[in-house]
Amino acid sequence: MRKLLILGILIFVSNSIFSQDLIVTNGGDSINCKITKVKKDNIYFTFKHKDDIRSTLLPVSNIKTHQFDYFQTSEVPKDKVVGYENFxxxxxxxxxxxxxxxxxxxxxxxxxxxxxxxxxxxxxxxxxxxxxxxxxxxxxxxxxxxxxxxxxxxxxxxxxxxxxxxxxxxxxxxxxxxxxxxxxxxxxxxxxxxxxxxxxxxxxxxxxxxxxxxxxxxxxxxxxxxxxxxxxxxxxxxxxxxxxxxxxxxxxxxxxxxxxxxxxxxxxxxxxxxxxxxxxxxxxxxxxxx
The missing domain is CATH 2.40.160.20 (Porin)
Structure with missing residues (x-):
């Protein structure tokens, strides 16, 4: 049981950083963001534009690639992410x-x-x-x-x-x-x-x-x-x-x-x-x- 508790703590610590994702468009633009949902036709995400936090989507046809946890830290506060549960x-x-x-x-x-x-x-x-x-x-x-x-x-x-x-x-x-x-x-x-x-x-x-x-x-x-x-x-x-x-x-x-x-x-x-x-x-x- 002690080994299970230690394993649980290690898993918890390893996932405690709120990392940020990357979207690269077909036009070569790189978007530092937090992806909230991936569907067949669209990818939904939250990103920082100047001093504003915005949530939007892009058609999958306009996206060259996307990668989760690309950046170690996030520019987007957790409580600003759409669908984030504050507990x-x-x-x-x-x-x-x-x-x-x-x-x-x-x-x-x-x-x-x-x-x-x-x-x-x-x-x-x-x-x-x-x-x-x-x-x-x-x-x-x-x-x-x-x-x-x-x-x-x-x-x-x-x-x-x-x-x-x-x-x-x-x-x-x-x-x-x-x-x-x-x-x-x-x-x-x-x-x-x-x-x-x-x-x-x-x-x-x-x-x-x-x-x-x-x-x-x-x-x-x-x-x-x-x-x-x-x-x-x-x-x-x-x-x-x-x-x-x-x-x-x-x-x-x-x-x-x-x-x-x-x-x-x-x-x-x-x-x-x-x-x-x-x-x-x-x-x-x-x-x-x-």
């Missing part, structure tokens, strides 16, 4: 920050381990969004987020039915993945540099925990998840913003696979024992728009 369609967001799982500590957890479980609820996340806005306020995209948390405790013991104790270490290395499509709403300010956003996602949540309870174990499971984001982007330049976001993610694990290294057993949880994956994310990151 950015693509948004790539890269996020990271603090996370907290908001579910209560189960009553069945022994009192000696309640603080351990509370500490395990705090962690961090990273990920990103790729969104295409088909109108200024509405867009559709894709979200990927990864939550990580870990904790450990030394000098625990297990006691069998005969009263024999085995001493060792306990640890958890927890990973929760969220991936899914996103519906986005966006409200731009008057100069379209800053934006208030809300994103709603429904997707897959994957759960994995590398556990040690004296011996090593692995828990894995999956469920359907829901994510709601509220954020604000502050424009740093035309295509780059600094973003702040609060997210609420929810999901419930009804069963999981328990791997003790020799066999895998599926554990179905009873009502009241379901594993809540609910959490809040506080994020900061960069946004690349085009």
């Amino acid at each position: 950015q369609h693509f948004r790539i967001a890269i996020n990271g920050g603090y996370s907290y799982q908001i579910s209560k500590v189960a009553e069945s957890v022994p009192s000696d381990f309640k603080d351990y479980i509370r500490e395990l609820k705090s962690g961090y996340h990273f990920g990103g969004d790729l969104t295409y806005y088909f109108t200024e306020p509405l867009g559709f995209g894709f979200k990927y987020y990864l939550f990580k948390s870990s904790n450990s405790l030394d000098n625990i013991y297990l006691e069998d039915n005969d009263g024999n104790r085995t001493y060792g270490r306990m640890s958890d290395d927890l990973t929760i993945l969220f991936i899914g499509p996103t519906f986005s709403t966006r409200l731009l300010n008057h100069d379209k540099k800053n934006a208030f956003l809300m994103n709603l996602s429904l997707g897959y949540m994957g759960y994995s925990n590398d556990k040690v309870i004296i011996d090593k174990y692995k828990m894995t499971g999956s469920t359907m998840g829901l994510s709601l984001d509220v954020g604000y982007d502050i424009g740093l330049s035309e295509n780059l913003s600094l973003g702040f976001q609060i997210s609420f993610l929810t999901g419930t694990l009804f069963e999981y696979d328990w791997n003790d290294g020799t066999k895998i057993e599926t554990i179905e949880l009873e009502k009241g024992e379901y594993e809540s994956l609910n959490r809040i994310d506080f994020s900061v990151g960069l946004r690349f728009s085009k």
